[in-house]
Amino acid sequence: MKEYLFTLEMKVRDYECDLQGVVNNANYQHYMEHTRHEFLESLGENFGRMHDRNVDAFVSRVDIRYKTPLHSGDHFLSCLNMAKEGPKWVFLQDILRIPDLVLAARGRIETVVVENGKLTRGDYFDELLKRQPNTE
Amino acid sequence: MKEYLFTLEMKVRDYECDLQGVVNNANYQHYMEHTRHEFLESLGENFGRMHDRNVDAFVSRVDIRYKTPLHSGDHFLSCLNMAKEGPKWVFLQDILRIPDLVLAARGRIETVVVENGKLTRGDYFDELLKRQPNTE
Amino acid sequence: MKEYLFTLEMKVRDYECDLQGVVNNANYQHYMEHTRHEFLESLGENFGRMHDRNVDAFVSRVDIRYKTPLHSGDHFLSCLNMAKEGPKWVFLQDILRIPDLVLAARGRIETVVVENGKLTRGDYFDELLKRQPNTE
Amino acid sequence: MKEYLFTLEMKVRDYECDLQGVVNNANYQHYMEHTRHEFLESLGENFGRMHDRNVDAFVSRVDIRYKTPLHSGDHFLSCLNMAKEGPKWVFLQDILRIPDLVLAARGRIETVVVENGKLTRGDYFDELLKRQPNTE
Numbered sequence: 001m002k003e004y005l006f007t008l009e010m011k012v013r014d015y016e017c018d019l020q021g022v023v024n025n026a027n028y029q030h031y032m033e034h035t036r037h038e039f040l041e042s043l044g045e046n047f048g049r050m051h052d053r054n055v056d057a058f059v060s061r062v063d064i065r066y067k068t069p070l071h072s073g074d075h076f077l078s079c080l081n082m083a084k085e086g087p088k089w090v091f092l093q094d095i096l097r098i099p100d101l102v103l104a105a106r107g108r109i110e111t112v113v114v115e116n117g118k119l120t121r122g123d124y125f126d127e128l129l130k131r132q133p134n135t136e
Numbered sequence: 137m138k139e140y141l142f143t144l145e146m147k148v149r150d151y152e153c154d155l156q157g158v159v160n161n162a163n164y165q166h167y168m169e170h171t172r173h174e175f176l177e178s179l180g181e182n183f184g185r186m187h188d189r190n191v192d193a194f195v196s197r198v199d200i201r202y203k204t205p206l207h208s209g210d211h212f213l214s215c216l217n218m219a220k221e222g223p224k225w226v227f228l229q230d231i232l233r234i235p236d237l238v239l240a241a242r243g244r245i246e247t248v249v250v251e252n253g254k255l256t257r258g259d260y261f262d263e264l265l266k267r268q269p270n271t272e
Numbered sequence: 273m274k275e276y277l278f279t280l281e282m283k284v285r286d287y288e289c290d291l292q293g294v295v296n297n298a299n300y301q302h303y304m305e306h307t308r309h310e311f312l313e314s315l316g317e318n319f320g321r322m323h324d325r326n327v328d329a330f331v332s333r334v335d336i337r338y339k340t341p342l343h344s345g346d347h348f349l350s351c352l353n354m355a356k357e358g359p360k361w362v363f364l365q366d367i368l369r370i371p372d373l374v375l376a377a378r379g380r381i382e383t384v385v386v387e388n389g390k391l392t393r394g395d396y397f398d399e400l401l402k403r404q405p406n407t408e
Numbered sequence: 409m410k411e412y413l414f415t416l417e418m419k420v421r422d423y424e425c426d427l428q429g430v431v432n433n434a435n436y437q438h439y440m441e442h443t444r445h446e447f448l449e450s451l452g453e454n455f456g457r458m459h460d461r462n463v464d465a466f467v468s469r470v471d472i473r474y475k476t477p478l479h480s481g482d483h484f485l486s487c488l489n490m491a492k493e494g495p496k497w498v499f500l501q502d503i504l505r506i507p508d509l510v511l512a513a514r515g516r517i518e519t520v521v522v523e524n525g526k527l528t529r530g531d532y533f534d535e536l537l538k539r540q541p542n543t544e
Contacts, residue, residue, distance in 0.1 A: 013306045014319050015160050019153040019208060019456055021320065025467045026151065026437035033434070034285045041345065047286050048293065048344025048427050059433045063471040072155060072320025073313065149442045150455050155320050157456065161331045162305070165298040170421045177481065183422050184291050184429065184480025195297045199335040208456025209449065287432050291425040291480060298423065344427060 001101060002094070004079040006039040009098070012074045022069035028105045029062060032093045035078040036109070043128045054116045055124060060088065061110040067103045070095070076104060087121045088112055137237060138230070140215035142175040145234070148210045158205035164241045165198060168229045171214040172245070179264045190252045191260060196224065197246040203239045206231075212240060223257045224248055273373060274366070276351035278311040281370070284346045294341035300377045301334060304365045307350040308381070315400045326388045327396060332360065333382040339375045342367075348376060359393045360384055409509060410502070412487035414447040417506070420482045430477035436513045437470060440501045443486040444517070451536045462524045463532060468496065469518040475511045478503075484512060495529045496520055 010031060018024040037047045050056065070076060075098040082091050093107040113120045146167060154160040173183045186192065206212060211234040218227050229243040249260045282303060290296040309319045322328065342348060347370040354363050365379040385392045418439060426432040445455045458464065478484060483506035490499050501515040521532045 013302070014309050015154055015162065015302050015305055017155040017320065018151055019155070019157045020459055020464055020466075021155045024151050024441075025470065026434045026441065029434040029437055030285070030287050033287055033432075037286050046345045048289070051428055056428055058428075058477075059474055061471070061473045062433065063469070065469045066467055069466075073318045149438070150445050151438050151441055153456070156323055156328055156330075160305075161334065162298045162301040165301055166421070166423050169296075169298065169423055173422050182481045184425065187292055192292055194292075194341075195338055197335070197337045198297065199333070201333045202331055205330075209454045287426055287434065289427040290423055291427070291429045293427045296423050 001096075002079075004081055004094070006035070006042060006080045008035050008038050008078045010034075010076055010078055012070050012072060012076070014072050017072055020069075022071055025064075025066060028064055028066070028095060028107070031076075031078050031095060032062075032064075032080075032091070032107050032109060033059075035080055035093060036091055036111075039080055040128070043131050045128055056114045057089075057111050057124075058114055059109055060112050062107060063109075064105055064107040066105050068097065070097060070104050074098075077101075082125075084122060084126075085110075087119065089122050089125050137232075138215075140217055140230070142171070142178060142216045144171050144174050144214045146170075146212055146214055148206050148208060148212070150208050153208055156205075158207055159210075161200075161202060164200060164202070164231060164243070167212075167214050167231060168198075168200075168216075168227070168243050168245060169195075171216055171229060172227055172247075175216055176264070179267050181264055192250045193225075193247050193260075194250055195245055195247050198243060199245075200241055200243040202241050204233065206233060206240050210234075213237070218261075220258060220262075221246075223255065225258050225261050273368075274351075276353055276366070278307070278314060278352045280307050280310050280350045282306075282348055282350055284342050284344060284348070286344050289344055292341075294343055295346075297336075297338060300336055300338070300367060300379070303348075303350050303367060304334075304336075304352075304363070304379050304381060305331075307352055307365060308363055308383075311352055312400070315403050317400055328386045329361075329383050329396075330386055331381055331383050334379060335381075336377055336379040338377050340369065342369060342376050346370075349373070354397075356394060356398075357382075359391065361394050361397050409504075410487075412489055412502070414443070414450060414488045416443050416446050416486045418442075418484055418486055420478050420480060420484070422480050425480055428477075430479055433472075433474060436472060436474070436503060436515070439484075439486050439503060440470075440472075440488075440499070440515050440517060441467075443488055443501060444499055444519075447488055448536070451539050453536055464522045465497075465519050465532075466522055467517055467519050470515060471517075472513055472515040474513050476505065478505060478512050482506070485509070490533075492530060492534075493518075495527065497530050497533050 016027040077096045091109040095104040152163040213232045215230045227245040231240040288299040349368045363381040367376040424435040485504045487502045499517040503512040
């Protein structure tokens with residue numbers, strides 16, 4: 001298995017499946033958002049509290065490739081890496097079915113950080129990441 | 137057809153259906169919430185702007201009876217009446233399938249109005265309703 | 273703490289919060305549904321597979337009292353008891369915030385079991401429950 | 409305004425907004441899905457009925473750029489064009505805020521058609537589109 005900066009184990013919830021009997025596409029975006037926010041929490045930050053301090057991370061682009069649909073009862077790993085591109089933080093996110101680690105979906109999510117309504121250079125995350133011992 | 141204070145025509149969206157092929161139960165609660173908020177807008181108010189002014193309507197109880205499931209492609213009327221019970225505003229909400237007006241779901245939703253963090257006697261809605269010409 | 277037949281630890285996901293900054297009411301219904309389905313899985317059954325065999329549990333009524341809103345970052349226990357009332361299985365479900373076990377929401381959810389399109393007397397769950405050692 | 413093959417007027421529902429006070433990113437994917445399905449219906453087809461006949465359109469990739477967030481109370485046009493690329497049907501979808509037609513989001517959604525579990529060359533849509541008078 002590839003190395004990831006952060007990994008979260010999750011399970012399909014039945015209300016996330018649609019009439020095709022598989023997880024609705026938009027829910028993978030929810031899975032990936034939740035994973036980024038849990039990653040934030042692993043660094044001691046919380047998305048809601050950031051918002052209360054007028055610091056907001058906004059998604060500027062999502063690009064998700066759907067490979068293998070997840071079904072009711074499936075467990076999966078939601079995995080994340082990140083890289084800086086100019087002012088953007090880009091998250092590379094894989095959803096891997098458990099236990100066979102088949103790739104269910106692969107996302108590339110671009111985000112920007114806005115403080116007090118102004119676009120920043122994304123230094124907020126640089127500071128946060130220093131708290132993380134294993135991000136080399 | 138019964139008389140209602142407010143009626144909104146809506147249509148099932150396929151992502152609202154779950155693996156049983158019918159609208160997931162929680163989505164009826166969304167339909168009813170959206171109908172209350174559209175009713176607000178018909179009175180010249182907006183839920184988001186209310187929140188920005190520190191006036192929040194909170195749901196304290198929902199009681200929904202599910203009668204006939206809605207399917208992909210179904211149109212429906214989302215209908216509303218309201219009554220005051222002490223400090224609570226109680227919404228009586230019917231979801232009627234179009235065109236046969238079969239009752240899909242019937243809800244009784246209790247709400248309270250909180251201003252600046254304090255429970256009110258619900259006068260906020262009394263004032264709003266005066267703007268409505270046909271609420272006798 | 274009260275005794276429950278089944279308990280699941282969960283955490284608020286930020287996309288479940290609405291513009292009021294708290295978990296949207298309909299999502300508690302999702303939490304409770306997921307908890308019932310996880311309870312099913314603890315008995316060796318799966319909701320999607322049941323549907324594939326033409327056995328469907330349908331919710332006929334939900335009655336949820338909202339007591340204390342959950343926020344971004346909150347953990348909670350989703351707890352369940354069940355009782356038979358005629359052909360109905362009634363689930364009594366509490367959502368308790370962690371760690372203070374404050375009651376966030378309390379639900380009473382009535383369900384019926386339909387096999388091959390016909391309402392049953394609910395024996396399906398009687399059989400399932402025999403698999404559970406601690407349901408006296 | 410650009411020409412589109414199909415346009416649907418919609419309105420933000422408050423439960424689609426998250427704690428940042430704007431429509432949650434995943435909901436734009438829902439808007440775009442619903443628009444594609446309504447386009448299908450305009451051609452006399454229904455997504456749920458297709459599934460019942462073992463014909464499923466699956467999304468293989470979504471690429472959405474978020475330009476201007478939508479808020480509570482906003483109306484918008486959800487617009488669609490489509491093009492064939494090999495076996496894929498690619499939908500180009502714009503979300504335009506009403507009345508100023510500011511671009512809220514732009515999506516490129518790749519889909520494939522699977523019949524009886526087998527990937528097809530997408531002829532299903534070619535046939536459907538012949539029903540549409542204005543698709544030169």
